[in-house]
Amino acid sequence: MERCPNRDAAIPGKRGLALVAAVLAVALPRSAEGSPATFVTALPVATGQILVRFNFQTTFSNPGFFGLQTPVTIGYGLVPHLALFVNLNQSYQSLGGGPGMPALSSWAARDAAVYVRYTVLKVDRTQSTFRITPLGGAFLPAGGNAIRGQGAYLPGSLQTGSGTVDPYFGIAVSYNSDAFGVAADATYRLNPVAGRGISPGSEFRSDVQAETRLYPRTLPEEGLPGLLEVSVEANYTRDAASCLDGVLAPLSTGRTLKQDLVLEYSTLRWQVGIGGRWPLMQSFDSPTALRERFSAFLFYEYYFAMPHRRHRRRDL
Secondary structure (H helix, E strand, O other), X not given: OOEOOOHHHHOOOHHHHHHHHHHHHHHOOXXXXXXXXXXXXXXXXXXXXXXXXXXXXXXEEEOOEEEEEOOEEEEEEEEOOEEXXXXXXXXXXXXXXXXXXXXXEEEEEOOEEEEEEEOOEEEEEOOEEEEEEEEEEEEEOOOOOOOEEOOEEOOHHHOOOOOXXXXXXXXXXXXXEOOEEEEEEEEEEOOOOOOOOEEOOOEEEEEEEEEEEEEOOOOOOOOOOOEEEEEEEEEEEEEOOOEEOOEEOOOOOEEEEEEEEEEEEEOOOEEEEEEEEEEEEEEEOOOOOOEEEEEXXXXXXXXXXXXXXXXXXXXX
């Protein structure tokens, strides 16, 4: 049996860095007026401001997989340039249940994420803002990686954690204007190998969002009305090989690319969005890997101590 390798060696090499550069290059010349729907690393939050976002996400995959997640993200602008984020998540997963197949399911908390985001570059103009914000933190083992059923470990898709403290780091970029924009990120979650249970492979992820305002087409000279916006997002994920009780699991790597379409309505203090996600590419070593068919999500976010304008100069 092949022991799992040192996960430190799994940090993306030249290909991963090239993909980061490509995503950031796409992000630079444009802007995102609202908040990204499928990734929270680029959420705007100002000094002294608290952001709370509630999500409701469903996933349907073959064969017979259904997933439900309810993540809650809390962001706080500690001081100028520095913001703190906490992500808590509860989930339900079920698999099987067809003719001759027993239904398996799990309902539990998932790993919690805590990270800080620091603004290293900001450019503010009359009707636009630009931000480059590295981030770093960790996923904490609030979930389980050794959940059992019928005398054995449940499949990896039904586990809710990694069983270890997982370093997490990356970078987010946003350019906000009055009418149109883009946000992007590239992150890496380094999953150490747990001695017991299923250890998921380290994950490299990159996201990009493009958004435009549908209504009103022209903003008034004073005040900020409710805005109706449409957002198109893409999510790329690459998973390294997983391990079972410290032993390398064969045929467990994968790459996915997904496309999202989101409709959002935002006011000065809150925003609500609804959308769907479709896979564009799913490449797995294993022929029996779960393949996503469709995901739907709904989110609501609220800003406390909101400044006079959402994208003002102190946004982090």
